[in-house]
Amino acid sequence: MPNKNSYMDLDPTYTDYLGNPLLRVTCEYQDYDISRTRHGINTSKKIVEKMGADIVDVDEIDDDTQFDHKFYTDHFFGGAIMGDKPETSAVNTYSQMWDMENLFVVGGSSFPHNSNYNPTVTIGAFAYRATEGMIQYLKNGGGIVS
Incomplete structure (x- = not known):
């Protein structure tokens, strides 16, 4: 915890x-x-x-x-916290870096901490969400996806 x-x-x-x-x-x-x-x-x-x-x-x-x-557990992750504004988080809800729009961070790094359960399914869901953001990013010619 x-x-x-x-x-x-x-x-x-x-x-x-x-x-x-x-x-x-x-x-x-x-x-x-x-x-x-x-x-x-x-x-x-x-x-x-x-x-x-x-x-x-x-x-x-x-x-x-x-x-x-x-x-x-030795599942240490976090550090690139997900959020709805760049002042309080590193990535948006598509795992896109606020400060580097062409970088999408996929994995457990956007978790605030380990919930003490295997995070594989949630990380997989975040990967699907990041993929949706990447598709929008490419269709729109870049920029922060919202």
Whole structure:
């Protein structure tokens, strides 16, 4: 879940082979994140036991798992937020950049945060929407699609 201490930024130290800064992900999981994970593990255990599993091996979540990422999602995205005006967003509802009209950003980058579920279907829907915008962009000879 989003919180003010979990964010992505450009790493001040590490760069790629061209000298561009790499993405740095900082996560600070809250008590509700750990509780939600424990609940998911316990629920999954009950389900597989009811299904008749002979061996049920579950992960244990200690209170000090703050920086142990093996229990949490690694679907990090966002940063090019979608909105209805350039003052408060990076792309419009067609995933078109406000500041670079010929660039359409497709993927999870226009999400404000991960909803904790696989985003594939929503990303696919955004791709269809972006395609509609690209068609309008080409038919109209450029410009911001509305």
